[in-house]
Amino acid sequence: MRKPFVAGNWKMHGSKASILTLVTGLNAKSSEISGVDIAICPPTIYIDYTSHCLSADNIFIGGQNIAEEPDQGAFTGESSVEMLKDLGCQYVVLGHSERRTIYGESDSQIAQKVKVAMKAGVTPILCIGETLEERQSGVMESVIAAQLKAVLDVVGIAAFESVVIAYEPIWAIGTGVTASPAQAQEVHAFIRSELAVLDSTVAEKVIIQYGGSVKPNNAVELFSQPDIDGGLIGGASLDANDFMAICKAAGV
Numbered sequence: 001m002r003k004p005f006v007a008g009n010w011k012m013h014g015s016k017a018s019i020l021t022l023v024t025g026l027n028a029k030s031s032e033i034s035g036v037d038i039a040i041c042p043p044t045i046y047i048d049y050t051s052h053c054l055s056a057d058n059i060f061i062g063g064q065n066i067a068e069e070p071d072q073g074a075f076t077g078e079s080s081v082e083m084l085k086d087l088g089c090q091y092v093v094l095g096h097s098e099r100r101t102i103y104g105e106s107d108s109q110i111a112q113k114v115k116v117a118m119k120a121g122v123t124p125i126l127c128i129g130e131t132l133e134e135r136q137s138g139v140m141e142s143v144i145a146a147q148l149k150a151v152l153d154v155v156g157i158a159a160f161e162s163v164v165i166a167y168e169p170i171w172a173i174g175t176g177v178t179a180s181p182a183q184a185q186e187v188h189a190f191i192r193s194e195l196a197v198l199d200s201t202v203a204e205k206v207i208i209q210y211g212g213s214v215k216p217n218n219a220v221e222l223f224s225q226p227d228i229d230g231g232l233i234g235g236a237s238l239d240a241n242d243f244m245a246i247c248k249a250a251g252v
């Protein structure tokens with residue numbers, strides 16, 4: 001039985017004032033939620049401040065990116081996984097489509113970051129997903145399989161016991177267009193079947209989140225699909241009531 005996991009990706013949003021309001025709201029509602037793991041992923045610069053505002057003991061902190069280099073060094077503007085860990089991060093979002101498309105991160109760079117995170121004991125939330133063109137031209141499954149394979153080739157299937165996968169169709173991220181529960185389920189089942197070819201036990205255990213315009217009004221139906229184990233939430237994670245309603249939809 002997989003425990004659902006909901007993570008909030010704040011992207012490059014927030015200020016000390018808005019984070020205090022948001023986290024105060026999360027703290028107040030956290031005791032209403034059970035049966036789901038929860039994380040919030042603030043911008044790197046606000047991780048420490050967010051931790052100080054957070055009193056809920058069932059909400060964990062994650063980062064949104066790390067350097068490929070495992071150690072500190074002359075890498076201007078970068079933050080290492082050890083630095084995030086030092087600030088209390090247990091998770092890190094890797095391979096988000098915004099990093100892939102805007103910053104040109106390749107499958108092999110993402111695989112390296114997954115390896116570095118795992119070595120440090122920080123759980124990667126590995127984002128994979130197709131564009132609308134890829135879906136419409138019938139190459140969706142091969143795109144997703146290639147994104148997975150790039151990481152599997154570097155860390156191996158056994159490591160996926162400690163990797164969270166976030167299936168995020170790029171056409172559904174921040175657009176208000178959600179994949180239908182059936183569309184999402186179909187891809188989640190495909191991802192699990194790809195892993196099962198290598199190790200059925202790992203495939204059965206791996207948490208696969210859905211991400212892409214999840215809101216309180218569509219979360220219940222999405223999360224009731226058999227292979228959807230919670231969500232990676234962008235816009236709706238910036239509102240305490242919405243985010244907690246989504247967490248509640250994933251829980252018991």
Ligand code: PEP
Nearest residue numbers: 173174211212213234235
């Ligand atoms: C995301 O950024 O990972 C995401 C899913 O965003 P949104 O929920 O806003 O679509």
